[in-house]
Amino acid sequence: MSLKSSIKIGLVSALVPIIAMAEVYKVKKGDTLEKIAKKYNISVEEIKKANNLKDEKKLKEGMKLNIPVKTSKEEKKKKHEVAEETYTVKKGDTLETIAKKYGLTVKEIMDYNSMKDEKIFAGDELKIPVKRSAKKKEEEATPQIDYSKCEVYTLKKGGTLKHVSKKTGVDLSILEKLNDIPSNQWLKAGSKVCIAPKKEKVEEKVSKTEDLENCTIIYNPTKKTSLDEIARKFHTSSRKLRNINNLPSSVKYVETGQKICVAREDILSSKNIVVEDKHETIKEETRVKEETQTKEVPLPKKVEPKVANGNNLGVKLDWPVKGKVVAPFQNDDQVRHLGIDIQTDCAAPVKASEDGKVIYAGDGIKAFGNLVVIRHNNGLTTVYGYLDSINVKEGRVVSKGEMIGTAGKLKNSDNCGIYFEVRKNVTPLDPMTVLE
Template identity: 25%
Template sequence: MRLFRPISTAIFCALALTACGKSNTPAPVLNYGTHAKDSAGIHVVQKGDTVHSIANRYKVSMRALINKNDLSAPYIINLYERLILPPPNTYTVRRGDSLYTISRAFGVDMSRLSRTNNLRAPYKIYPGDVLRIPDGGEMNTTGNTRVASTPVSKATPKPSAASKPVPKSVQVAPPPSNGPFAWPVRGKVLSSYGPKADGLHNDGINIAARKGEPVKAAQNGVVAYVGDQIQGFGNLILLRHEDRYMSAYGHLDKISVTKGQVVQKGQAIGQAGMTGNVDTPQLHFEIRRGTKALNPQKYL
């Protein structure tokens, strides 16, 4: 059972937050990593952009960029379209970095990152080290990708308000139910919150459960994410609650809610399972405020 489960990337995407760090590339980008220089993010298409030029600019695999955004040949992109960026192929370690912070920045499993780079406990890295980032799609095997040297053109005027698409309404999380967060399932805590051996960290708790057992919403909220795209979690649900709280439910066998759906505390949202990087039925459960992971057992 892997104890480190980074879901910060999904939390950022669900909340549409900007990152603390800024990208050093000239392209307009909304970063949702932490402080990593070339972290994954969202690129807003500008005049003259192509899939090839964007992939080169961010040093990512063009195939991964295409797959991440479900693009089809001839890969036409539109002005001001928002493209999700996959993790870069490599990252150069900076002062203050650790394997833990880098894994969180790119939303990859720490143990996978260490294995990809042949690192062993205590996972020492040094400024200037170049790490390969796993799960970034097809790796570029033809050498270092050069950043496009074409001068940045003058900013194209943004479309008028009349031509902008009407944004979809966003469901507001309902007021919280009386009392604290409720246990989503009842069972033995297999792994508690906090640091583990060999530098690993659990941002939530893992609760033993029977396969198919109903998993219930811990508090009133709105479904912010459903899917299996976060490495290691299997089928995952994120709920957004009032006052910037979020809760996460991983390793589900089945999901019974949809994104944007309003749910009530105690409502069944899925069934426990063993999808993702676990070998016994269980639920990975997290509570966060913003993107900060909290110890769930202090809130249940």
């Protein structure tokens, strides 16, 4: 055999294993050796060597390339341990967002795809390694949570327990304990997270009239509200609310429609004028109904206050609005109207009658709608009800003549105006005796 024939046979023998372990790829429009190398997780040099290609510019559409496929024991072992997914890059994707999606690092994706930099473009295909052993281990470690016994938060986008903690305000350590997963584990969109054990509905303890004897307000929230928030609203403590309403210490919230009793003495210590009036007003409004049905709001024991004589106090207050009195002050056996109704223009500015501090601003007392109560240094307290809007917050110090809100609709009337009340300590005054 000639030397030339021997060399030829040797070359063929050397090439046969490579060709046998190769895949054929047909070049498409827009392909580059780098893109093809990425697709098959090999280097550009390996493709050049397998196809005896020296110049990349000779790459043409329709050309067939032999793609070497590694079949070494080490590569087989790697394939056995690692599963692979193909991800097509979308507009707006970055390697960081893709890495988070699959629980990998940017470096792992770059190394796996033989990338020199982080540049990616829409339409690129990336090979994503999915470690089977790790995946299996994760599945085994993932707890089977009975979400029917939890208050559940569903992730609209992907995220971690840290994101859920920030969004819901639930402490991160509690979330980790409830869900038994690490705080940095990436969760896909739609994943459910247990944020609290579902509370058993507490039977409404406040139902009998005798249980409500010391109530000043029966508060009925229109939405789920925390006991702490109710306590702040009525200047009492959540502990006292639990005691009065026979609620266990585990109860932190009050459900919609669950009535809560607020102690008479608590309200009297801070804003008694509002509460006492509320009950008496309700009594007048519901007197006819109560003759035929059980009282929904039990009333405290009636205590008739003496009416103070404003003429002897030497105090003069500014009118809160300009208008005429359409319902005067009256406190007798027939009528209990401890303030005056002043008719005025709709949305007319309502002003503080004297310097003082706002001790209540809100709509928690339905009898008066939007209500502001101001305490003054001289022992007087003024009340402004039926407001359309409130411009001040509790704790605010206001000056005489300062706008605190706007006039709304008078009760049971199409006319606008406000309800105005004055008290000296706990004793009601006829506002007409102190207004100038």
